[in-house]
Amino acid sequence: MLKISLFLFAAASYCLAEGEVEPSTEKWHYPGHEFDRTRLGDAVDLASMKLLKEAYTTKDDKNIVASPIGVLLLLSLYAAGAEGGIRDEIIKAVGSSNYDEMFESYTRLSSKFSFMDSSYLTLANKVYVADNMELANDFSTRAVQSYNSEVEKVDFTKPADAVAIINKWADEKTKGHIKDAVTEDVIDDTVVSVLCNVIFFQGHWNVPFNASETVEKDFHVDKSKTVKKQMMHLEQPLFYQESPELGAKMIELPYKENGFRMVVVLPDEIDGLSSVMEKVAQKGLLADVFALSPAGREIHLDLPKFEIKSGLDLNGLLPKIGVSKIFSDPAQGIVKDVPVKVSKAFQKAFVKVDEEGATAGAFTGFVIVPTSLNSQPPPAVQFKVDRPFLFAILHEDILLFAGTYTH
Template structure:
């Protein structure tokens, strides 16, 4: 785990944290009949098929990311957004493993899962989770809390333990304050004390049966650091007329860059040291073009953008910013066609040894992001850039990438799998932080 010393502000040029919480509540004392488990055929995928599955998994997660981003942006069109689509999808997929019939089918469609087979779903997430199991840069943790006196079904628990690298812990949800403290302490520890009070005790009761939680923490240094001496107050345009002065970072280095005329935008790829993780910024050409860009992104694959990146010298201007985001995702899930999980018709009979009628009562997501100049100049990660995109040396004048107006960004794994997604619409002129944004909800 990271020490407090390592997580001082100067040591975390980039850090993102997300927690995702799914609470399943008991509806009735009448047990429901357990559905028979399917017996999928053994998986004999070869390496080529595994690679194809990874590509498809990334493609589907990118679509899900855009779908969630669009819904959140519509709800809060004037606010900065940051969330982890991978965290959200991972936790919901854990619940999907215990869903049956129409409930399972809705989740398969709404989440964009690679298969309707539980073993194949679990394996698709395992490939990513296992990659970062021992990473010092990106930490992903899953946990399931179970009501005292209840036991998970063996096949459900096995998939969570072996494939989602999760563990189960019994809690007495009737003691809601104590139970909430236990859950919150776990989430806080997994995010290095930066996500606090994830769940309010009022969310829990004697009727609660399961709480599934996913936590992500990222800490990375830029391959090419921004010299703090080159950071100066410069305008950030809120529209064509109005602007505010913010701390603007500056650097000139070789980066992945792309012009995207079909999106009326440009893209910049900023890699992290000793990692296959990077930041992708998509900047509209117009100062007021973010809404139009967001509309076009709904029908644009992330891979269509990243495959156009090429290496060239770029003069970069990027504002320092920090944002916190908190949302209750019930409305978002319903807009994406996942309504049954919240209704009395929900079927999660594959979770408990003694199945009971359960439904989702709350979907809570918290995320945090900070960007500043800090990092190291070591160039070990430049090999990643050469491996994932065309290596073209520019002999002309460097291109300019000035993020001096609203833009969207993603933290991506191997340039194609979005782990975090966000947007910067406004900045605080009095500091280097973004105002906190939240979606109103009743649960917190």
């Protein structure tokens, strides 16, 4: 039997043009939530929050960013070449009731994002296969026609060359944000295929923060430790809600790019993020996102500038959300006439947040190797993000990126 190593790399960067930002001369008129909450959105949301919670629980460094949608897309592609218990686990983990529903949902997502304006969003899939191997016919057809994947032959007996080829593709698709997606220690001459996914988002805040108002303020790492952080400041009538159930309050920052927004979830307590993560892993975040509404007053927002680089060991995380058989049971329909399994899975990610907007990206790869409003408005709402918090980037009701910032 062959084995597949899943290499899932994500990059998210909230940073755009350099230099000072001119202060806004008018309030924006946000058109509201003109998109629907769907069954697929709920499924992606819950699977994403479960994965993020497990990462938050198991990692020592609680600064985390991930693009779970990249993982879910490649799992659904993997299921095209797997049956039985492997496929059943994947169907359940991604929140579908059967294979046809999963296939239709995730191929529709892949197509939708693949054909968006590449100036702000890129989603691309690619399948590399050893030059002495062939993909199974049905798998190849579905990868190309339904997941919009490119297919390329690679000589994996020359690991350095194979690594360079894959990294060049990831670098180009993420506009230079991911340069070392794959390293030679995970590619060797036993590899037979690599399945890859890239998601890259580059957006602009609807109203940028004024860089001249960014100053150092206190950030409470925990109840006993306070540090200084560069805090951005914005005064706008944002969408807002308080959730006693979560023990948190939330605001939404829309992007100029239609349908994209970032949600910040601020726990009520300095040490409240762990509790919030437990709750969203059980019920998802989307219900609270769709409960956001105009605050009816200005929000005085303080949000730290921050940068996160994180790596996730998906060999450990995926079994925690119910996907384990990909690591042990043979999938017969990916490489022609050769059963395969997953040997390694991980994700690399980064995020950088500043005054102007967002750039976010994700590279996901599977490597296959042989194994054996009021006239007199009320006072402004103070929303000081001065403690560990959760953030997410969505397009309409689909969660694209999520993470936690703690220090």
